[in-house]
Amino acid sequence: MQSIFKASVAALALGAVAAPAFAESHTLSGDLRIISDMSNPAPRAVMEGLAADFGAMHPELNVELTIVDREAWKTQIRNALGANPPDVVNWYAANRMAPYVSAGLFEDITDMYENGDLTGLDSVKGALTIDGRQWGVPYTYYQWGVYYREDIFNELGLTEPTTFDEEIANCQVILDSGRKCYTIGTKFLWTAGGWFDYMNMRTNGFDFHMQLARGEVEWTDPRVRETFANWRKLIDMGAFIDDHQSYSWQEALNFMIDGEAAAYLMGNFAVAPLREAGLSDDQIDFYQFPMIADVPQGEDAPTDTFHIPSGAENKEAARAFLQFVTSPDVQTEINSGDGLGQLPVNANSGVDADEFLEQGFEMLTTNAEGGVAQFFDRDFPAEMASVGMEGLQEFMVFPDNLDDILERLEDARQRIYE
Template structure:
């Protein structure tokens, strides 16, 4: 800590650093541009900035919050013209365009010299070209959220294998319900299903080979994935007309009990509770095993980065340290805040039925590896063409050959 500080503030400040915390010497202005625009995350972000501001009397912290969806295209302008110091983005491949264009600051040294304790397990998701480009601040599990009360009523238990899953589904269908709700209008929900089908059928490593363009879409492995998926589709396991609904519009099927399960990220839980379901009625299980491969899981990670054109990089680095420190991580990811999982291994997970199960699953039963999500692991263009094909497959499974050939030719063009 002292060594780093000396290089930052010079020898004169060193003497004061011995008596006050090193970061107290930060001065000037720290500009943060954040996409945490939903009410709860917004409060967290504003709280973080205010606290950081209070910790450093000479530093002025300025936060600008941009709509989360709009940010996905605005980040380009933000980083190129009058860049802020700290910005929000996503882990893994999604960082690619900005890393390649030299717009994200390389912070490998912070990981190397121990400025970011407790982040070793998430370092991989921040690594591109062997360097680290930012820090995560929250992540969440994916999995199957189901109606515990209906499972009880039908005498079903949480399945651990795909055969059990199918047997359960047959009974659910018999009772006049659908097994899964899904709204695929905006495509990405179908990407979640493919992630799990493929990771369970062929394993995490193959899934990543497909994501990085090394494996072929017309391979036997991919066909096996779709064959497994088709078993569910042919049973009529998914709700009808899902291509017309957004993921929120698919929620009422679950809440009303017309469909018993939802493959989703943990962010679905507050919506289910708001819909009037109690925790006795909802439960969670890990996507069941299909082939005998280590289980891979989707756990999308949201991140902070420093712009390479930042004006106040010292303050920006200190802010990243602050956000990822164990206590702050515990606090912002608690149920009263983001309601997600902390990235620091020294933090504690809030005592919530779903967070506990998710944390347990990701820590102990995700031996295959942790993926980000279809549209974050695959390059953007492949993801958009891919998800469109997945949606088409879910509606017209007979078009599979045509879809796979299309994806394969897109693969030939996109990965060069």
């Protein structure tokens, strides 16, 4: 793995001229306007590098990059796609892109997948497919799972659990040692969605979870109740930190950094701040969410994407850019530890030599037979997701309100999916 990575970095370092073959075939000219939401420091550097490299490959082309705040972009994209749209934009896969696809604002790029312009993307193609057509390309994705304090586990003589019973037994030991099992901050709700995704996928399987997301199953279904019953076992034990409804996910990291909580169900983006806070790789480790029922394991692996607005002016250059971003070498480079620190979407890319990326890649390629989900707020329609996550947060604080919550969600389901 290490050598593959080094080789591809070396190949890139030789200069973009030596890289993809499509560069030579045709001269691109004019302006290429990109609006990106990669506003955090590391992603920003990656995006700026991508724009610069692509510009160097096409001297006639003027690449114009605008980076907007990631949170602000979630509402700004509507205006951006409306009048005078750019040529390339960032967005998210699955149901999150449905409003723009159905409004005809994203360009159909099915032909690029069919004519061989985009190779090695078969495994992630599904997340970009709506109504049997493809509407964009992924550029990165990351695993979810349980990040835990390895040193606390060692001190208490615990091992990574593979079943829910082991998980609960572990948790009891952790609680007895005066710590909490899991930190979580549900102030902005979505973190509770991660717990529900995993509890439901492990209790009822990936297919059931997707049926629920598509509105085909009632929220008051006994199988959904079983999911909540399993979740409640942990809540009743006191496994989660107190007052989690008052913290953001970043604030909740402190409990793990201070050793007051032993683990965190999170996406791989939690690793960077944990390292920055001074935890070494000997102190943090990762395990796949344990099995509950005997069902193939489904995993959350949210995918971030690039799209071409249908009103773009320079679609030719935009398509070339999409192809460039998803090519194996570029994928290896931008997802490396120096870049995004996430997983490359191209099957022919190398995964960076990082303990978490390697484990995540291994898990998603070999141990996610159930399927790969995007995340609660990307798989469920927007309104269902917001009502749902509010209910999940309430359940985590007042588990006794479950009947009321489920009835509310069921009302919402009947209205939203009609």
